[in-house]
Amino acid sequence: METVEIDATGISTEDLNERLMALMLDGTEKFVLKNVCGQRYIGTRLYSKNGNKPRVDIDITGTPGSDLGAFMSGHRVRVHGNVQDGVGNTMDDGEIVVEGRAGDVLGMSMRGGKIFIRDNTGYRTALHMKEYLDKKPVLVIGGTTQDFLGEYMAGGIVILLGLGELPHNQTFIGTGMHGGVIYIRGKVDKLQVAGQVDISEPGVEDRKLLDKFVGEFIESFPDLGLNKEEILKGDFIKLAPKSKRPYAKMYA
Amino acid sequence: MKSFVFPEFQIIRDEEKCGQCRGCERQCSFGTHTYDPLTDRLISDDYKCAGCQRCVIFCPKDAIVVRPTQSFYRPNASWSREKIEDLKKQAETGGVILTGCGNDKPFRIYWDHIVLNASQVTNPSIDPLREPMELRTFLGAKPDLMDIDFKGGDVEIKTKISPHLMVETPILFSAMSYGAISYNAFKSLATASKQFGTLFNTGEGGLPRELRAEFGGNAIVQVASGRYGIDAEYLNCAAAVEIKVGQGAKPGIGGHLPGEKVSQSVAETRMIPVGTDAISPAPHHDIYSIEDLSMLIHALKEATNYEKPVSVKIAAVHNVAAIASGIVRAGADIIAIDGLRGGTGAAPKAIRDNVGIPIELAISALDMRLKNEGIRNRCSIVAAGGLRSSSDIIKAIALGADAVYIGTAALIAMGCTLCQKCNTGKCNWGLCTQDPRLSGRLNTEIATKRLTNLLNAWSHEIMEMLGGMGINAIESLRGNRDHLRGIGLYEWELEVLGIKGAGQ
Structure with a gap:
């Protein structure tokens, strides 16, 4: 299982979620998000329109929005x-x-x-x-x-x-x-x-x-x-x- | 308890013409007509008649006339018959009076006090039969500035453009949910919009899965306070997502789809158990402010990967312009406003008939406010509620709308006679019912044809009127109040509409 760690310091909501989406579509199954501070809608965008239903794990440290x-x-x-x-x-x-x-x-x-x-x-x-x-x-x-x-x-x-x-x-x-x-x-x-x-x-x-x-x-x-x-x-x-x-x- | 309420309608049967075929008996879901074998005659119970005219139109011998009852109370300008009878019904039941369709009270209809311009001598009118006329409309947020790059004679747009909807005519079908209307009516709207190149709105009752692949591209899917039938697939299969905050027929209140109407198929589409009440709370309980609304708008943009415009639908109420300004700033790409005369499948009559403001005034107030604030480009306006003809639509666009939603007009095209009994679920025309025997009466192919015919006829009339004004694109008419003049309006009304009086 591929794990990707992201330091969310200073990353906007939109950019963070876009990265998660792109990585998920590339096959990442586990994310570790550090220093999350107010970024909203984490997990919301993670849907694949091509019919398969990817399931990922997201581990968050900090305070999500x-x-x-x-x-x-x-x-x-x-x-x-x-x-x-x-x-x-x-x-x-x-x-x-x-x-x-x-x-x-x-x-x-x-x-x-x-x-x-x-x-x-x-x-x-x-x-x-x-x-x-x-x-x-x-x-x-x-x-x-x-x-x-x-x-x-x-x-x-x-x-x-x-x-x-x-x-x-x-x-x-x-x-x-x-x-x-x-x-x-x-x-x-x-x-x-x-x-x-x-x-x-x-x-x-x-x-x-x-x-x-x-x-x-x-x-x-x-x-x-x-x-x-x-x-x-x-x-x-x-x-x-x-x-x-x-x-x-x-x-x- | 013996009811003291008169029948609303009187059924007159021409016994000479009547062939006792019992067609009327079969047609009426309210049980108005019954056959008496002893006398070999059909007997009609005026008390049960909804006045929907189904039996009249389907009587092969033209033997039936249904007209408002001739009985009357002593005439009284204050205590009208309607007031007396509503009161009696409530004295007999203790309940809220429910009704369907839109406000039928004689509030001023501004469309009928506005006239259009035409070219004479000084600028030529355009013949739409000969010249191209553009009705194609794009709905969505336009950028404040457009940054472009010239590369080897090619122009490249550098500014990021928000997603837009493209419709071939500025007429969309308004939100009518599967559950309120029948499957056949719903599917006819979907098919007609696809055939014509426009959009239909699912309302909050979900989009049946088997229709998603074929009609999703023409669907605006709603997210209302009940959140029925919503998942990522529903949101992502559509052309756009609409947050329903309010409805013109019942601003400020929610809705109840009674358990009787939650059939197996309605339950599947809404994703709720069969036979339970589907309750839509009055507000969205995650939206108590503009900031909260902004949060839901962006949640939906996230859920659809920023690929679809998000619309917010509100009822036209007193401070509609200020509210709409907040909605634009919250990030909506489209604002849908629904006026005082907007229809419904069920609403308390007290609210339908008394809450909200006419759509004509709301469109103009909203358009002017957004222009004054310099943010008109950041959203499109879709106006709804009481548009009855192509001329109403062209006036709405000249007052500032980008496009219109038609609901009642689309139902009438399919057979509705505005009997206002939608809430009973017994629609004899197969429109507002979940009874398979009744909904089966609506032939989707014919209903689709009636709808595309209407879109075709109105679009053509709009082109004729545009050409008459010397305009060849609907874009050039938007908010172009110079082409409108008022007749018989007070000064304040002309001011809100932003138009001059006729002759000025």
Whole structure:
């Protein structure tokens, strides 16, 4: 596997992504990007029109700019640091692992792939996340989020592990939610959750999902030395929509 | 609850002519006509009639007339029949009133108050039958300066030119999504645009995969707040990408494609499960500012390798010119503006009939603002919403548009009668429905022919009018307000339109 290392110091967003694209089309399968500082849309351009679907690994040190992995189709990104807004926006497939925190609108309208965030995330996380047939996005967050988690959510799985110091004090969780599921480890008051959402305890099938994706989360961050049994022992709640048609009876 | 609402239409059947063939019964998806075997007669229920005229046109004996009902309330200038009946419907259901098509209220239609110029004596008019006339239009950002190099008698352009769209006539088909309209209607628009050398717009319902190779080059694919059916292949197969922020029929609100319309095929195209509501939130939740919009514009340029122009569509609202200036600065190559009378497959009536401004004023305000700011070259303007004829289009271009989108006009060409029942999904003309029995009524070959005929006729009329003005290229008419005069307009209206009064 050919690896290319790029020092991103002083390189513009457009130039950096153009180099990644050219190298990917030339067969590079692994990139190591050093000193990334605000360059946006990393991974977005990496699509080949000739029908083959190249899959590359991108290892990033520094702080990538907004829309990391937006519209991304199938690449794997690891960030040693924090990320900004719009990570995984409308992402179709692939994997993003962030050793740090994420900004707002994380995973918005994401339809496939996985995102693992070590720490906390901002507002509107997993907004209008979707799913389609075998495409079922998974988002696992080590800490917690700000308000409007899972707003308009239509599919996929979101897991909040609450491993950090912050409590889950976000509000408007799942407003307009009509698909998918959110699992939260720890306490959430009913008043924090929108009326369209049903709050319950995870069942056997839910526990299987939790076991699988918490396991993957732990594997993604081996340095943390997390104990799966310890985490899964905690109290989880499950949030799911009461109806697939929240607005069916609005019209005359 | 007994409904206190009158029927909207009255069906009059000439029993002498009626042959009891039951054609009307089969034609009507609303169940208006039923056959009574006891009396061997067809009975019509006025209450169910949508007024779409399908049965009238398809009755082999011309035995049916459908007309607005003759019953009336005591005439009242304030409480019109429509106001009374809408109120009654809401008292009976407690719901929002939905409707289809565009605003039908008597707001001033500026097209009908603007007249065109023609050459007489001092400069000759041009005969388009004899002289070449150029309607070909390029849409996209033009550079501020063009740097060129002379090399051995050859000219080489040094400036990097943004990607452009080329259309053979300045008429594009407006965004109508598969899901709102039927597959056959969608495919007819795609085929007609390919045959004529123009573009159609997928709306936000995706582009069915089997149409991508053949029609992608003529498609403007939309990215709307619901983000349905979007992946790298969808974005890259198209001619251009359009971010839909607003729609003239329903500025400021989102949309719901009800689960009933999400069939297997619609679900595949939108990439959502069958039968779920497809909800488009009112805003894009990743766009809360011009800076955010700029981010999405560039994300889409990245996703398409800077090979395609990115358009931003907004509804014409009060501060449209200032907003558009921000959109140009955010990096859009094309701005599409949709006016007060733009159509829809479903919108709350209160919004359709009351929100937004007429497209004529919006085009002019936008064109002048961008010129004053010195950035008009950085984007093309595509105007939509209420263009009914070639003369409306030529006036739109003289007011500053580069091209126009036609939606309602294209539907009418295929058979729509503006009955405004699009939201029911029971369109008898096979246009705004996902019922295979109904959509099968639309023959794609005939519908395509009707569309290319319309483009042909209008393009020819535009050439005639251009020639009359002594102009041989549509480019020379763009923003050329000297060729327009207003009639019966107030001073402020002439000022916004940037035109003189007739005789001035």
